[in-house]
Amino acid sequence: MPVIFEYVPKDTGIHRLNPIVKILMLVVLFTMLSIYWDLRFLLLLTFLSTLLYVLSKTPAKWMLLSIPFCIIKFFEASLLGIMQSNPELFKTLPTDVASTIIARFGPFTLTYGGLLWTLAVILKIVNTMMLTFMFIHTTSLNDLIRALSTLKIPPKIIYVFIITLRFVPDMWRELKMLINAQRLKGWNIKVRNPIKLLKMTRMIVGAFIRKVILHVEILSIALQIRGFSLNATRYPWKIKLTSADKILMVLMVLVLVVATYLYFTLDLGKI
Amino acid sequence: MSDNLIELSNVTVFYPNTEEPALRNIDLTIRDGEFVAIIGPLNSGKSTLIRTISGIIPHIIQGRVYGTVKVCGMDIREHHVSELIECIGVVLDDPKKQIINLTVEDDIAFGPLNLGLSLDEVIKRTRYAINVMKLKGLEKRHPKELSDGQQQRVVLAGVLALRPRIIALDEPIALLDPVGKYETLSILKELNRKYGITVIVTESGNDLDKILEAASRVIVMNSGRIILDGTPEQIIRSGVLERVGLDLPDSLKLLLKYVNDYKVLSSTTQNINNLIKYLLKQNAINKIVKEVSKCFVKKHPRSNKEVLIANNIWYEYPNGVKALKGISLRLYEGEIMGIIGPNGSGKTTLALVLTGILKPTNKDAVIKMLDKNILELDDHVRIKLINYVFQNPDNQLLSNKVSEELVLAYKLLDMTIDPLSKEYLDQVVKKFGLEKYLDQNIGLLSRDIKLFTAIASIITLKPRVIIIDEPTNGLDPQSTSKLMNIVLDLKSNGHSIVIISHNMDLILKYCDRVIVVNDGKIVMEGDPFTVFLRRNELLKIGIRPPKIIELLYELIEKRIIDRNVFYSGSLEGVM
Secondary structure, eight states: OOOTTOOOOOOOHHHHSOHHHHHHHHHHHHHHHHHOOOHHHHHHHHHHHHHHHHHTTOOGGGGGGHHHHHHHHHIIIIISOTTTTOGGGOSSSOHHHHTOEEEEETTEEEEHHHHHHHHHHHHHHHHHHHHHHHHHHHOOHHHHHHHHHHTTOOHHHHHHHHHHHHHHHHHHHHHHHHHHHHHTTTOOTTOSOHHHHHHHHHHHHHHHHHHHHHHHHHHHHHHHTTTOOTTOOOOOOOOOOOHHHHHHHHHHHHHHHHHHHHHHHHOTTOO | OOSEEEEEEEEEEEOTTOSSOSEEEEEEEEETTOEEEEEOSTTSSHHHHHHHHTTHHHHTSOOEEEEEEEETTEETTTSOHHHHTTTEEEEOSSGGGGOOSSSHHHHHHHHHHHTTOOHHHHHHHHHHHHHHTTOTTOTTSOGGGSOHHHHHHHHHHHHHTTOOSEEEESSTTTTSOHHHHHHHHHHHHHHHHTSOOEEEEEEOSTTHHHHHHHOSEEEEEETTEEEEEEOHHHHHHHTHHHHTTOOOOHHHHHHHHHOOOHHHHHTTTTOHHHHHHHHHHHTOHHHHHHHHHHHTSOOSOOOOOEEEEEEEEEEEOTTSOEEEEEEEEEEETTOEEEEEOOTTSSHHHHHHHHTTSSOOSSTTOEEEETTEEGGGSOHHHHTTTEEEEOSSGGGTOOSSBHHHHHTHHHHHTTOOOOHHHHHHHHHHHHHHTOGGGTTSBGGGSOHHHHHHHHHHHHHTTOOSEEEEESTTTTOOHHHHHHHHHHHHHHHHTTOEEEEEOSOHHHHHHHOSEEEEEETTEEEEEEOHHHHHTOHHHHHHTTOOOOHHHHHHHHHHHTTSSOTTHHHHSOOTTOO
């Protein structure tokens, strides 16, 4: 059964796209995500990311992983008041509106500017995860290696990609098995005593690290005995793009140019 | 160019930070077209030899290699692994970990892609490997959805697509189910005989009979040295196997007593009639029946005290796969029960449900142990009643040292180690022969010691029922025998043991009862001998009984002997 972070071959439009187009699409969308802070633009991007996610038939439950990140970010950004007090962040929002207090929680205050900033950060996290998962779900490892090689990415960086993509699902499986095996010895994560909980977690982490080291070692051997070499890039193929690939590439470049131009000249997308 | 594909001259190999060599003064020549089996007990140097001739040592694993190692005329020290892959392809001992990609065809194409071949050539080679390995129709499948035997074939196809002259495989059938073993060896024989590829396989012993049947030459290793090199028959008759702690299955040894010509015996998979004719000529059938009846037919009544009752167990995974479909079973006090079945039949899921790791997905399921409802018990109570040893001991081991691991369960359950417990722990350590390993780093131990530590750490909880999943995987016969003696000892102390295994000889020899699981259901149950005699039904679901049973089945089918002769104690009806 495929687990999180695994490519699944399916017949969707996104699966059929050339991996280079998908990489370009990610670069454009990530660039826009990183420069835009205006919620209206971010919601538009979220709509686009969701559309891609749904069209690629990436499992919806993978996005559950974004929840803890969003919660942490919410507390860090809104309640603890980090960042929103920095006036440099607010380019278009009047300072008095940005500093309007919405609620107080003991020593913490939630301001209107802080809330907007927090929501923007959360949308950025959700979008980044959605696009990354969509890419992983729709791009086979061979396609990714070919695309990165064509883009003249050094083999050492490609190697990191392979190890990560191949490794995370395997380790996920191993971790589940390790936890099950340890429950049979009395290991219990549900203890209420925090010190005991820490000790329990430390034990699993130690055993898991041993597995990780062994796994990386075997994976490294497996790659090299199948001809993958860190010293050579030997993918001589030319990029074969379909009409859809070409249209999308041109569209993406146009979007990037326009979005960047509007951002720098008209402050569009700034908060 | 000479016929010699591999030439080793006075080769000694050291792993990093070790003073003891893993290989000592090896002189070896392997010619084009040979099928070589390298056999020996655990840590005898077999895997190191494979790693050395493929260049993994010294290029990926930083060992020191002395002497000369030439493969296809290339000195392995001067050529990196990636330059040797078109000469020698390697399949590691756990093929699943060698699968890089997420579809079968992508994985097979991975090697040719790395060679920088044209797209047409990559496709051509991929298709060729898919055809030879009989993987047609599985191209788009996720390798992890395939059976172990099929995954092994995917790995072999990936290596074959590189078009090597030699394929070296480290313990290629150790983790496979009986049909997977048979399929893999058939493919290897075909690669060797039809396509002329030189095949080298290593084997630690539990599948020795199957490997010897396929090989044309056998090299026996012990303590890093080659101690004998000959044909399978020469090796079997030399007595060297016993000397190095290897052994053939009891059922095969029994046949060897009456069959002088090993070729007759080794060809039985294809043509059992030759063996029957031979035995009839030798007038040996009645003697064999008598011995089988004495050794393998269980006549002792088991205890009637039920320790575990499971009724109507269903389990469905979150992806909708129904792994168990209404399983009901009983386990009796002091009984060794075997669970067999093809890969993916639900054996391990059943064990996880019985031990409470997974909960049945139907509400009316019942799992009772000594009148206690297992499904309602907390982990810390349940694990003292029924426990489970995983197939891979690495999953079971949390501590850094063996001594820490053995008392881990006590610590986790906040139990005090009183003098009585200390005495019991000492007994367990002695029973498993772990005295000299107590202060050693678990990560550096061999598989057998890791497995013994894993089982010992579970036994410290004194569970009434212990389920052991594939206990003999990766063990040599000596370790297997030691382990099974411990199991027998536990049985005599009233423990009930469940063994999940693909090792049919082990099931035949040690189990009082066996249940056959297929597609989430129990399809057969009984004493192993009687169940194995239902050979054709078993073959249909991917189970291959031991060779002696295959012979007896044919003898019964041909009406040379009567089935009842095994149970009556009389030899009437035997020709």
